[in-house]
Amino acid sequence: MPEDGALPGHALAGAxxxxxxxxxxVPYCATRCGYCDxxxxxxxxxxGSGGALxxxxxxxxxxxxxxxxxxxxxxxxxxxxxxxxxxxxxxTLLPAADLSRMxxxxxxxxxxxPGAEITTEANPESVDPRYLAxxxxxxFNRVSFGMQSARQHVLKILDRTHxxxxxxxxxxxxxxxxxEHVNLDLIYGTPGxxxxxxxxxxxxxxxxxxxxxxxxxxxxxxxxxxxxxxxRGEVPMTDDDVHADRYLLAxxxxxxAGFRWYEVSNWATTEAARCxxxxxxxxxxxxxxxxxxxxxxxxxxRWWNAKHPGGYAQALxxxxxxxxxxxxxxAEDRRxxxxxxxxxxxxxxxxxxxxxxGARAAARALADGLLERAPYEAGRAVLTLRGxxxxxxxxxDLVD
Numbered sequence: 239m240p241e242d243g244a245l246p247g248h249a250l251a252g253a254x255x256x257x258x259x260x261x262x263x264v265p266y267c268a269t270r271c272g273y274c275d276x277x278x279x280x281x282x283x284x285x286g287s288g289g290a291l292x293x294x295x296x297x298x299x300x301x302x303x304x305x306x307x308x309x310x311x312x313x314x315x316x317x318x319x320x321x322x323x324x325x326x327x328x329x330t331l332l333p334a335a336d337l338s339r340m341x342x343x344x345x346x347x348x349x350x351x352p353g354a355e356i357t358t359e360a361n362p363e364s365v366d367p368r369y370l371a372x373x374x375x376x377x378f379n380r381v382s383f384g385m386q387s388a389r390q391h392v393l394k395i396l397d398r399t400h401x402x403x404x405x406x407x408x409x410x411x412x413x414x415x416x417x418e419h420v421n422l423d424l425i426y427g428t429p430g431x432x433x434x435x436x437x438x439x440x441x442x443x444x445x446x447x448x449x450x451x452x453x454x455x456x457x458x459x460x461x462x463x464x465x466x467x468x469x470r471g472e473v474p475m476t477d478d479d480v481h482a483d484r485y486l487l488a489x490x491x492x493x494x495a496g497f498r499w500y501e502v503s504n505w506a507t508t509e510a511a512r513c514x515x516x517x518x519x520x521x522x523x524x525x526x527x528x529x530x531x532x533x534x535x536x537x538x539x540r541w542w543n544a545k546h547p548g549g550y551a552q553a554l555x556x557x558x559x560x561x562x563x564x565x566x567x568x569a570e571d572r573r574x575x576x577x578x579x580x581x582x583x584x585x586x587x588x589x590x591x592x593x594x595x596g597a598r599a600a601a602r603a604l605a606d607g608l609l610e611r612a613p614y615e616a617g618r619a620v621l622t623l624r625g626x627x628x629x630x631x632x633x634x635d636l637v638d
Contacts, residue, residue, distance in 0.1 A: 239541060243311045243559030246566065249537035250315055256537075259321035259518045260308075260344050262301055263529025264329040265547055266294045268364075272397040272463035273425075273456060277531035277545050278327045284547065291551035298336035302343040303554040304528040309347040311559075312526075312536075318349040321515035321525075324358040330365050338376025345377070355380055355419075355514045362404040370408075370415040380513075382421040382452075383408050388442035389435045392428045395473060397463070406446035413447070419511055421450040426484035428456050429464075429473035436484050440491040449511035451497060452504050453488045455481045482627045489623060502582045502626050520579045522572070530560075538567045577637050582629060586613055586620030592636055599635035608632050 267278045284293075322344060324337055337358060344350070357380040358373065370381070385405035387393050393402070405422060412420050422443045426436050443451055456476065458465050467473050489499065497505035501520060506512045518525050527534040530550040533542045541564030544550045553560040567575070573591055580587035592600055600619050603609045608625035609632075625632055 239559060239561035239564050241558045243307055243561055245311060245536060245539055249539045250312070251537060253315055253317060253524065253537060256317075257320045257518055257523045258315075258317040258348075259323070259515050259523065259525040260305075260319055261515070261525055261527040261529075261532055261534075262322065262324045262329075262340055263527065263532040264294075264297070264324060264326040264332060265530050266297075266326065266331045267328050268331065268361075269397065269399055270463070272395070272467070273458065275459040275462050276327065279547065291548045291555065294332060297332065297547070298339050300551045300554055301340050301528050304560060305340070305343040305347055307554070307559060308526045308528070318351040319344055319354060320351045321355045321518060322350075322357065323513075323515040326359055328361045328364055329358050330360040330369065334369050334372035334376060337373065337378070341377050350377075357382060357419075357513070357515060359384065360408070362400040362408045365408060365411070367411045367415065370412050370417070374415045374417060379417060380419040380421070381412050381417050382423060382450075382513075383412075385422045385439075385443060386425045387428065387431070387435065388439040389431070392431045392435055392439075395428050395430055395464075396425065402442075406442055409446040409448055419450060420448045421452060421513065422446065422448045424451065424453045424488075425456050426453060426488065427476040427481045429468065429476055431476070433483065433487065436487055437491070440488060444491065444495045449507040450505070450513065451492060453485075453492075454503050455485070485627060486623075489626075498584070499626075500584045502621070502629050520583055522576060522579070538572060540565050540567060574637050578633055581619060581621065581633050581636065584620065586610075586618040589614070589617050589619055592619075593638065595638040596636045599638060603632055603635065 265278050267280055270278070270280055322341060329337060341356060356378045358378055359382045362383055362385070373381070383405045386396055386398055388402050390402055393400070409420050409422065424439055424443060458468060458475065468475050492505045496507055499505050500512050504513065524536045525534060527543070529543065530547045531543055531545040533540065541561045543560045544553060544562045550560045577587055577591055589597065589600060600609060603625065604611065604614050608622055608628060610620040610622055613620040619636065621629060621632065
């Protein structure tokens with residue numbers, strides 16, 4: 239990774255035809271959830287590691303410095319930013335003014351497209367009506383709350399600290415503050431969760447009135463506290479059949495409530511309610527990821543930042559790119575990634591992306607009821623409901 243972050247000359251070729259987004263990573267958490275393996279840090283984990291440079295007190299200044307670096311690297315690229323997504327970690331551990339200041343830097347350096355989608359993730363316990371009003375005044379128009387479950391014993395297994403009912407109240411507070419779009423994140427398949435627990439979570443989420451719901455199967459990542467507890471036999475592992483049953487319950491409840499799937503784990507009430515930022519990822523557009531460990535992609539060049547907040551800040555303080563490494567994707571890499579990502583979308587992927595072996599696999603998937611017939615005959619591979627349950631296996635076959 240060059241110290242100035244310069245991109246190869248070909249990266250911006252044809253950029254005018256691709257959307258540009260920004261991801262801002264805030265790596266701080268009050269406590270560590272037992273299932274989480276994201277690049278996040280609690281105060282105790284940072285103490286004595288990186289010193290003042292790792293502190294969240296001046297974090298916004300550091301991110302603003304990277305946004306200004308992005309402007310230099312992208313040069314005279316005229317594209318305004320179409321989406322901004324602030325994730326973490328817990329972005330709302332920072333003052334609302336800090337999040338707004340980072341957004342303002344993007345506006346000043348690049349400009350925001352008309353109707354730009356501006357999202358932040360939020361922990362339900364870290365916001366209140368005043369905080370949400372400040373975010374809205376600062377330009378945010380979409381908020382995503384980590385609900386995960388409506389059952390206390392499930393939240394306890396996940397080491398989530400919010401109380402049941404608080405995420406639903408947050409949706410009402412966000413609406414009152416003027417947020418146009420609100421998402422609730424749910425997790426299914428937590429050890430000890432029953433079908434009735436999952437139904438209760440779905441009912442509570444839908445009753446709150448969001449226009450977007452993300453529902454993810456719990457993945458037990460090696461190295462997490464939850465993985466260690468399962469290995470010691472303290473809690474049971476949930477199997478794939480349970481995950482499939484819970485997914486079907488989600489599809490049934492969400493569809494009945496007027497939601498439609500547009501990506502395997504995401505449902506929205508309208509096209510406008512979809513997460514446009516995530517659609518940038520899934521369709522191979524361009525985005526700059528600012529913050530420790532954040533990944534970026536521009537024109538087939540992908541890079542990633544130093545993971546630790548101290549090292550990340552040190553690089554920017556010294557006038558260097560915080561990038562830790564990068565790769566230039568070959569045409570074959572980009573073809574495979576398109577299949578991997580686009581097949582998960584309701585629009586599917588073009589059949590002409592498939593190699594001969596993948597095309598034969600698609601024909602078998604159609605015969606097995608894993609792909610929709612009408613789109614297939616029109617030249618696209620679109621998963622059926624059963625295909626969504628087996629999405630990973632279908633993708634593996636089609637990328638051959």
